[in-house]
Amino acid sequence: MGNNENKQIEHMLLEYVTRNYYHQTLANQLQKELMNIKDPRELSTFKNLNQLKTSYSVNTWQELYLRFVSYHHDKEQYYENQLQKNLDLHHIILKNIKPILKRWVILSKAYGGEPRKPFDYKPHLPLLSFLAAESGFFKSLEIFLKASKYSSSIIKDCLHKAAEKHQYQIVKMLLDNIKNPNDIMDQDELLSWSIENNDLDVLQKLLDIGVSPNRKKNNNKSPLALATFKENKEMIEILLNKGADVNILGCYPLISAIGRRNITIIQTILGTNKVKKKNIENAIAVTKGKIGTEDIMDLLLKALEKAPL
Numbered sequence: 329m330g331n332n333e334n335k336q337i338e339h340m341l342l343e344y345v346t347r348n349y350y351h352q353t354l355a356n357q358l359q360k361e362l363m364n365i366k367d368p369r370e371l372s373t374f375k376n377l378n379q380l381k382t383s384y385s386v387n388t389w390q391e392l393y394l395r396f397v398s399y400h401h402d403k404e405q406y407y408e409n410q411l412q413k414n415l416d417l418h419h420i421i422l423k424n425i426k427p428i429l430k431r432w433v434i435l436s437k438a439y440g441g442e443p444r445k446p447f448d449y450k451p452h453l454p455l456l457s458f459l460a461a462e463s464g465f466f467k468s469l470e471i472f473l474k475a476s477k478y479s480s481s482i483i484k485d486c487l488h489k490a491a492e493k494h495q496y497q498i499v500k501m502l503l504d505n506i507k508n509p510n511d512i513m514d515q516d517e518l519l520s521w522s523i524e525n526n527d528l529d530v531l532q533k534l535l536d537i538g539v540s541p542n543r544k545k546n547n548n549k550s551p552l553a554l555a556t557f558k559e560n561k562e563m564i565e566i567l568l569n570k571g572a573d574v575n576i577l578g579c580y581p582l583i584s585a586i587g588r589r590n591i592t593i594i595q596t597i598l599g600t601n602k603v604k605k606k607n608i609e610n611a612i613a614v615t616k617g618k619i620g621t622e623d624i625m626d627l628l629l630k631a632l633e634k635a636p637l
Contacts (some may be wrong), residue, residue, distance in 0.1 A: 355400035579607035
């Protein structure tokens with residue numbers, strides 16, 4: 329299935345929601361009139377009643393209404409069937425903009441037919457997208473974003489809400505549509521989350537967008553220190569390649585790796601040749617005299633010889 333066809337289907341899903349509601353509303357209204365009204369002058373169709381009876385070749389308004397009710401019920405069921413795999417979309421739209429849809433039905437109604445004009449979703453896409461991100465409605469959010477032509481302001485707000493609500497599958501999808509790091513309000517939190525959860529994909533996306541590898545949430549560890557604490561060599565290498573500061577907090581990452589006796593990570597950090605002399609001297613002091621640290625001490629002494637001031 330091509331991209332154009334996919335876009336058409338997604339656009340039609342939004343249309344199916346409003347048409348389902350449109351036909352349901354008219355079917356219920358007409359059914360109510362049919363059951364309760366005796367005087368045809370009280371019918372909502374009274375002004376056009378004779379013309380409608382002629383058009384539909386019926387003799388009584390009751391026959392006309394039976395046809396209308398049957399038509400709108402069938403259409404309601406048709407659109408409902410089309411939405412079976414997108415119930416979240418149906419739910420979020422009706423729950424949040426039903427009063428607006430009611431006014432649209434009044435203005436667009438055509439008894440025995442489809443609405444005279446489609447519902448305009450554009451003014452409501454920011455709210456619907458935000459609520460979909462908050463609720464974790466992944467597919468619905470994709471549809472709203474495509475309808476908005478990937479509005480940068482909508483993506484920015486949705487990313488903030490998804491991060492706040494820990495909807496990280498949605499975060500990943502939204503990051504694919506971010507080009508400016510300033511559009512990410514939760515840089516610190518997302519960096520920390522990606523490392524704590526060993527999510528290389530999110531970490532790489534954040535850094536590729538331009539988020540600094542040296543940001544940290546409040547007084548928490550720097551990303552490099554956190555990756556060292558997690559003993560995730562691949563993340564450490566990614567952060568170092570993107571310019572993470574090895575000397576942050578007296579080279580805490582190196583001290584952390586020494587505490588865990590992780591030779592591989594110690595070698596990775598020292599291998600940058602950026603650890604300052606005073607920080608290596610401090611690491612030597614921390615290591616000295618501890619049992620089983622001979623290999624670590626050798627690495628530190630060799631690094632000290634060429635360490636920058």
